[in-house]
Amino acid sequence: MQTVDLRKVSARQIEPLLVEEQKYWLDELHWDYRPSTQLIRKFVEGRSLTGCATIEDDVATGYGFYVVEQAKGLIGGLFVSPAHEQTPRAATLLEGVVQCIHRNENVQRVETQLMCFDSSLNGLLRDLGFALFDRHFMLLPLREASSVAAPIPPGLRIERWDDRYFDLTARLIHSAYEGHIDSDINDQYRSEAGALKFLKNIVILPGCGEFQPYASFVVRREGARSSDPLVAVILASTVSLGVGHVTQVCIVPEFRGEGLGLRLMEASMQALRSRRYHALSLTVTARNENAVRLYQRMGFHTLRTFTAAVWDAQNGNSD
Numbered sequence: 001m002q003t004v005d006l007r008k009v010s011a012r013q014i015e016p017l018l019v020e021e022q023k024y025w026l027d028e029l030h031w032d033y034r035p036s037t038q039l040i041r042k043f044v045e046g047r048s049l050t051g052c053a054t055i056e057d058d059v060a061t062g063y064g065f066y067v068v069e070q071a072k073g074l075i076g077g078l079f080v081s082p083a084h085e086q087t088p089r090a091a092t093l094l095e096g097v098v099q100c101i102h103r104n105e106n107v108q109r110v111e112t113q114l115m116c117f118d119s120s121l122n123g124l125l126r127d128l129g130f131a132l133f134d135r136h137f138m139l140l141p142l143r144e145a146s147s148v149a150a151p152i153p154p155g156l157r158i159e160r161w162d163d164r165y166f167d168l169t170a171r172l173i174h175s176a177y178e179g180h181i182d183s184d185i186n187d188q189y190r191s192e193a194g195a196l197k198f199l200k201n202i203v204i205l206p207g208c209g210e211f212q213p214y215a216s217f218v219v220r221r222e223g224a225r226s227s228d229p230l231v232a233v234i235l236a237s238t239v240s241l242g243v244g245h246v247t248q249v250c251i252v253p254e255f256r257g258e259g260l261g262l263r264l265m266e267a268s269m270q271a272l273r274s275r276r277y278h279a280l281s282l283t284v285t286a287r288n289e290n291a292v293r294l295y296q297r298m299g300f301h302t303l304r305t306f307t308a309a310v311w312d313a314q315n316g317n318s319d
Contacts, residue, residue, distance in 0.1 A: 001054050001061070002055045002056075003052055003053070003054055003092055003093070004053055004054075005051075006044070006050060006051035006052055006053045006063055006064075006065055007048065007049065007050065009053045009055070009060055009063070010044070011044050011045045013053075013058060013059055013060045014040075014041075014044055014060040014063065016059055016081075017059070017063065017079070017081055018037045020082065021116075022034055022037055024079070024082065028304065029115070029304070030239070030243045030279060030281065031209075031240055031245075031281075032241070036077075036206060036207060039206070040065070040077070049065050050100065051063060051066055051097050052064055052092075052093050052097055052100070053093070054080075054092065054093060056084075061084050061089065062078075062079060062080035062084070062089045062090065062093050063079060063093065064077060064078040064079075064090075064094060064097040065077050066100065066101055068107060070106070071106050071107055072109045072110070072187070073111075074110075074111055075094075075097055075098075075110065075111070075112035078093060078094060078097075078112075078114055078117070079116050086117075086120075087120045090117060090120070090121060091124050094121060094124060094125075094128075098110065098128050098311075107313075108312070108313040108314060109310070109312045110130070111185070111186065111187070111308075111309070112309050113185075113306065113307075113308045113309075114306055114307050114308075115137070115304075115306050116306075117306060117307065118304065118305060118306060118307075119134075119305075121307065125307065125309045128311065129311050130309040130310060130311045131184070131309065131310050131311075131312070132308070133181070133184070133185050133286070133287065133307070133308040133309070134285070134305055134306075134307065134308075135306055135308050136283065136285075136286055136292065136302045137283050137302065137304045137306065138281060138282055138283070138284060138295055138300040138301060138302050138303065139280070139281045139301060139303050140280045140295075140299050140301075141278065141279050142279060143278070144299045145299050146297065146298050150259035150263065151263075152219065152259075152263050153255075153259075153260075155222055156220065156222065156231065156260075157222050158217050158218070158219050158264070159217065159220060160213065160216070160217055161216035161217060161235070165218055165230065165233075166196065166200070166203075168229065168230045169218065169230060170193075170196035170199050171192050171195070171228060172228070172230045172232075172250065173189060173195040173199065173233070173248070173250055174189060174190070174191060175252050175253075176251060176252050177190075177250065180288075181288055182288070185285065186198070199235075199248075202237070202247045202248060203235070208239075209238050209239035209244075209245050209247070210237055211235070211236075211237050212237055212238055212271075214271050215268045215271035216234060216235045217234050217264055217268065218230050218232065219231050219233070219251075219255075219260055219263075219264065228252075231254075231255045232249075232251040232252070232261070232264060233248065233249070233250060233264075234246060234249040234264035234267070234268050235248040236271075236272070236280075238277075239281065242277050243280070244268070244272045244277050244279070244281070245280070245281045245282065246268065246280065246281070246282040249264060249265065261294060262298075265298060282295065282300070286305065
C-alpha cells in the first residue's frame with residue numbers, strides 16, 4: 001500500500017472508489033452522493049483536490065481531502081473501500097491530511113464530520129489534539145411519523161421560504177446558536193457573515209442535497225417592523241429519490257418551548273408527503289438532548305452515530 005498526494009491520483013485510479021462511496025451513502029444513509037462525487041471527480045481530473053490517497057495495484061483504496069479557507073481547514077471527506085481493512089487505512093489518511101493542513105501556518109482551526117465512520121478513529125483524533133462531539137444521523141419513515149404539532153402561537157405566522165429571507169435567516173441562525181454546542185462544532189454560527197455563508201452553502205451547493213423551497217419555512221412575527229422579524233426556520237433538501245433531509249431547524253431562545261419546532265417539522269413533512277416522499281433524515285448533536293428527544297418522539301431513529309471533531313489553536317488544542 002502506498003500513501004500519495006491526492007493531486008497525483010488520476011480519475012481512472014479513483015473512479016472505482018467513488019462508485020463504492022456512492023453505494024455506501026445510498027445503502028447506509030439513503031443518500032444519493034453522485035452530485036458530490038461529480039465535483040470530486042472534476043477536481044481530481046484537474047489535479048487540484050488537496051489531500052491523501054492510498055493506492056494498491058494502481059487503484060485508489062481510500063482517500064481524504066481538505067480545503068483551507070483563510071485560517072480554517074475543513075476535512076471534507078474521508079472514505080476507505082469496504083473491500084479493505086478500513087480503520088488502519090483511514091487512520092493513515094486522516095493523519096496525513098491533518099499533517100498537510102498544519103503545514104499552513106495560518107491555520108488556527110480544523111473542523112471535520114466523519115459521516116462514514118463511527119468511533120474507531122476517536123483515539124487518533126484525541127492524540128492529534130481534536131475535541132470530539134458525537135452526532136446522530138437519524139431517519140424517519142414518513143408513514144410512521146407521529147403528528148404532535150400544536151397550533152402556532154398568536155402573533156406569529158408561518159411562511160414558505162423565499163430568497164428575500166437570506167439576510168434575516170442568517171441573523172436568526174446567528175442568534176439561535178449563540179452559546180449553543182453546535183457553534184463549538186461549526187464556527188460559522190458565531191457571526192452573521194458566517195451564518196450567511198453557511199446558509200448559501202446549503203441552499204445553493206449540492207453538499208446537503210438539492211434545496212427544496214416548497215418544504216422550507218420561516219416563522220415571523222405578524223406585522224413586525226423590528227430588525228428581527230424572524231423567530232424560527234426549517235430548511236429541507238432532497239438527498240435521494242423520495243428522501244428529504246432537514247438541513248437546518250432553529251428557533252431564537254425567547255420562543256423555545258412554544259412548539260414551533262414541531263410545527264415547522266410537521267409543515268415540512270406535509271410538503272414532502274404531498275410529493276410522495278417516503279422518508280426524512282437529519283443530523284443532531286448527541287449533547288443537544290432536548291432536540292434528540294423531540295425527534296425520537298416524532299418517530300426518528302438513529303441510523304449511525306458519527307464523530308464531529310474540532311482542533312482549535314486558541315483553545316489550546318495542538319499537536
